[in-house]
Amino acid sequence: MSLTLNVDGERWRSHLLRTVRAHPGIVPVAKGNGYGLSVARLARRAQWLADHADDTGAALDTIAVGTYDEVGDAASRYAGDLLVLTPWRPFGAALDLDARLASRVVHTVSRPEDLVDLRERHPEARFVLEQLTSMLRHGMTRRDLAAAAATLGSGRSGLRGVAMHLPLNTTSHLGEVSRLINDVVASGLPTRTVFVSHLTEAELARLATTYPDFTVRPRIGTDLWLGDRGALSVTATVLDVHEVERGDTFGYRGRSAPKHGHIVVVSGGTAHGIGLEAPTGDQSLKARAATLARGGLDAVGFVRSPFSIDGKQRLFAEPPHMQASMLFVPSGARVPCVGEDIEVRVRFTATDFDRVFIA
Numbered sequence: 001m002s003l004t005l006n007v008d009g010e011r012w013r014s015h016l017l018r019t020v021r022a023h024p025g026i027v028p029v030a031k032g033n034g035y036g037l038s039v040a041r042l043a044r045r046a047q048w049l050a051d052h053a054d055d056t057g058a059a060l061d062t063i064a065v066g067t068y069d070e071v072g073d074a075a076s077r078y079a080g081d082l083l084v085l086t087p088w089r090p091f092g093a094a095l096d097l098d099a100r101l102a103s104r105v106v107h108t109v110s111r112p113e114d115l116v117d118l119r120e121r122h123p124e125a126r127f128v129l130e131q132l133t134s135m136l137r138h139g140m141t142r143r144d145l146a147a148a149a150a151t152l153g154s155g156r157s158g159l160r161g162v163a164m165h166l167p168l169n170t171t172s173h174l175g176e177v178s179r180l181i182n183d184v185v186a187s188g189l190p191t192r193t194v195f196v197s198h199l200t201e202a203e204l205a206r207l208a209t210t211y212p213d214f215t216v217r218p219r220i221g222t223d224l225w226l227g228d229r230g231a232l233s234v235t236a237t238v239l240d241v242h243e244v245e246r247g248d249t250f251g252y253r254g255r256s257a258p259k260h261g262h263i264v265v266v267s268g269g270t271a272h273g274i275g276l277e278a279p280t281g282d283q284s285l286k287a288r289a290a291t292l293a294r295g296g297l298d299a300v301g302f303v304r305s306p307f308s309i310d311g312k313q314r315l316f317a318e319p320p321h322m323q324a325s326m327l328f329v330p331s332g333a334r335v336p337c338v339g340e341d342i343e344v345r346v347r348f349t350a351t352d353f354d355r356v357f358i359a
Contacts, residue, residue, distance in 0.1 A: 001237045002354035003268040003344065005036055008231040009359040015228040019220070020049055020056040022201060027083060029221030030074055031066030036348035037356060039070050042225060043077035050080060062106065064219050068093035075101050083195070083219075084108055085165075087130060087138045090117045106160055110138040112147040119151075119158070128195055130163045131180050137165065145187035154190060161193030161217070174203055181211060195219055226348055234353070235341040236307060239324060240265040251318040251326055261330040263317055266307055268325055268344060273351040274306065275320040308343040309336055 030042035087110035132139030
């Protein structure tokens, strides 16, 4: 009676080992909902990968978490360093960090004034300096890096490298990364370590060749944990089935059945992320047409659900409830039995599962 993520353990673990082996210096990312698996579970798996260093050739000394609030869950399950991706600020959760964990945390600093403040509060703090990329989210400009270098002087003083969070481009990042690395060199910062995101294996190999005196450390989340989608499947349980005739009312809003068929009630609702959709980055004409089509279906009460029966996605009978959804199965289609599991297509980063089974 749950929304369940099923993992083919052997296949998934093999993929993890291959990915770590192919990315020297990898920093696994465990943040948010843990890509559907939870931060705690990913931290334990990262420790498992660290324990298999002989198989991967990777020491795996660091993992990345998203926020300071996630440090505790990861720290109790993973023994290495914890890089916090959210930039340090002189307020909020960053100031509530458990003192017992402080020595294991690597902060991200994205403003020169925060670097000064952090070092005054915690002289022994370790940190990376985030550069401003074309994302324009957080980060230091070339001038800011020079100011940071002046603050630090000739010693490393806790500096562990610079970080670049790059956009999800369909074109090469190499031009932007080269410019950013040149900014690091020009700033005079005493580091040659770069933490990067969203680079392909080919781009990473090219950087290693172009900048042999730099250590490039890829931060990888999606491609590591979700890179082999064939190892992952999601199911929901059929909770109830009701036959309806045309005009019969049902649901919270008293909607009318459009024709003879069945209302199938399944586990999984808004509390799990079902029916909630993040804004799409696809601006193509086809994507816009699909959005208009969905809007038209919604106007007349028909919206395609992520639930599939016999390989066919079924329509929501009405908007999903908190922990269950009502589907409409038209006459002539096979009606699943109560207790049967059906397939669900979800966005893992926006879905919370009741249960995760790893074989």
